[in-house]
Amino acid sequence: MSDIEFREEVRAFIREALTTDIQRAGELMTSVFANFDATMTWHRRLNEKGWVAPDWPEEYGGTGWSLNQRYIFQEECKLANAPSLLAMGIQMLGPMLIHYGTEEQKAYYLPRILSGEDVWCQGYSEPGAGSDLASLKTSAVRDGDDYLINGSKIWTSYAQFANKIFCLVRTSKEGKPQAGISFILVDMDAEGIQVDPIVGLDGVIEQCQVFFDNVRVSVSQLVGKENEGWEVAKYLLEFERGGHNFTIDHKKQMAKICKQAVSEYDSEGRLWAQNPVFNNRFADVAVDALALEYTELRIKGALNAGGNPGALSSLCKVMGTEIGQRFNELSMDILGVQALPKQLEALEPDFQGEIVGPDYALTTMPEYINNRASTIYGGSAEIQRDIIAKRVLGL
């Protein structure tokens, strides 16, 4: 099948399966997460089609698509305003289990990720361990065939909806900090777990803090060997970083700015699209976005040819998020005070009331707010620069 035919097939499916209510949830996304119920409905529809985990090997439920096809699929979903699926199960844990999990773990967990029966959250950061993840202190102490887990995890996205959490825990204090870490799977309804929601700057709860008080977990839930969890975690982080195409997001942002710029007027009564200073600022960011687009294409070209993207994926993480933030700022400037009304209820896909201001203004300020986190999560912009300095430049 040619890429063009494939794209047509994807579009046909999306036209049918992506109903207006789910699509509205995608339109109203103000961060990497969409409304939970709509997200899971879309997840299940994709699973029925067999398309929920295109990146997985076919034997585990992947699609067997080429890199191009996977890219096209991702692009079409985004352009159609489909909600982004939760990355924690499909993008992060799945590939990691396929690589490091036991046969039992794979047989039990992978189908439950595909079906949406399990919703995973990620227990990495702690109040005292952010960028310096290896300093984490949540402990797992052996007690017979179980571990007893104590401590707390923070910035745990969607923990309030999750029934499972994968955690990095300390199983040894010997040697380097990295050497005493293990990777373990935990039930969220286990006794001793408490979830405290954290209200974000936009007024919405996406993050939580999860507390562990003598939580008992079977040793069989360890992924990889005891004290070798760091290696597992690094593998997973690469999936977290490498699994994103920023160009599609940027194009959507640019399309939105274009729409705003031909509808809104500047302080001299001109449409923003006719303001030369604004146009040059917009072009400045758009040039970087174009350069990043070709960098992403270079990476894909290298991958297709059997090569390795190497630290170019750190470049993409840094530039992709920073460019996204610059686009947010342009939108804020165009809208002026129209960005200010706080309308949390209008961001729900089933909202029936009247929105204050134009529809395209609804998400601008929440996006601007939430995108500040994009250069912090998934390895901060500073950590990425450290990686480039060390691994590419050999410093």
Added chain:
Amino acid sequence: MVVRLKFSATLLPSVCWGSEEISTMYIEFSDEQRMLKDSAEKYLQDNYDFDGRQVVVNSEAPFSMQHWSMFANLGWLAMTFEEEVGGFGGGALETMLLSEQLGTNLVVEPYVETIVLGGQLIARGGSENVTSQCLDSVMAGEYQLAFAWAEKHHAHAMQDIALIAKLKPQENPSVIQLNGHKTVVLNGAAADGIIVLARTAGNVGEMDGLSLVFVPVNTKGCERRSYKTHDGRNAAEFTFNQVQVPADHIIGKVGQAQALLKPVMQQVLLSLCAEAVGAMSSLLTATVDYTKQRQQFGRSIAQFQVLRHRMADMFMELELSRSLMLAAAWKLDQGSDDAERCLSALKAKIAKAGKFVSHNAIQLHGGIATTDELNVGHFFKRIAAINSQFGTRDDHLSRFSASFQY
């Protein structure tokens, strides 16, 4: 030439500009292209050391004839000319590969002026008379060209050209007569022939009515004042006082310089930007090496995070520039409608990235890089010269933003 790029047709909705969509970009260079790159890399690394360059730059000579002859022998000068005129038929990718190496090694010889610009104008639009006078010797490394276009106070807009070329003047209807002045003609000191952008019709402010006129520098009434430029190259002022050249010295069509200039200037922009990419990569390498060995506060300064992050930023600016360079070269070879827009993005990016990388290379080297002795400052000056030519960052951002599909 093997360029493997996968394409699907125009499928993106109109909200996203760009006339085409590439699924992947993987430029697989042909054997010939690889040989060109390897030969340039090897010859220049083995023979083009900085000290030797400085001897030439500090001499009266405009550049090294010895190197230039070698460039000809290695086939570089004929590389991008059509086979019918004795070239090898190379395109934008060849120009890019070679120019990048020239930039990496800080070459002062006038490749862009004589080959990419002057040579191509003549090859594409020269009459039999003009072509036979110089094209073979250009490719053989025995004839130098320059493009004389800028005028005092008008160093940015070609449509502002005022120098008059009178066709068929009453006193001698078989000639073109030029009067006026041209400023900062790059490679002008070395040039054997110059191509003058002159007004044969129309008014200042119009591109229509501009013509390209080939003038051998020894033509009567053509006065030259030669000098060096800050980036170690040569240039000249030209004054034309009743200069007469045969009527068939018009390059391209009378009054339509733009038609011929447009495709040639695209290659020129690519060449200059590729040179800047080469220069940036040399600067990054030099800075990384230097900060590793430079000791202060009892350790190598490469251990300081503020410097490590600065160098990571330099790396990112370089690689983003390189991505645009590859895309622009490829689009030019494809004859893509999008090439012009991509080149403006590239030139704008180079202006920012080139400054960022060169300024920080100097900053991180410290005082030593502010001296004539170290090559770092000379790369910096070359990048500044590239940024000064054929459109500033603002110009190209404006052109790029004109493509927005509002």
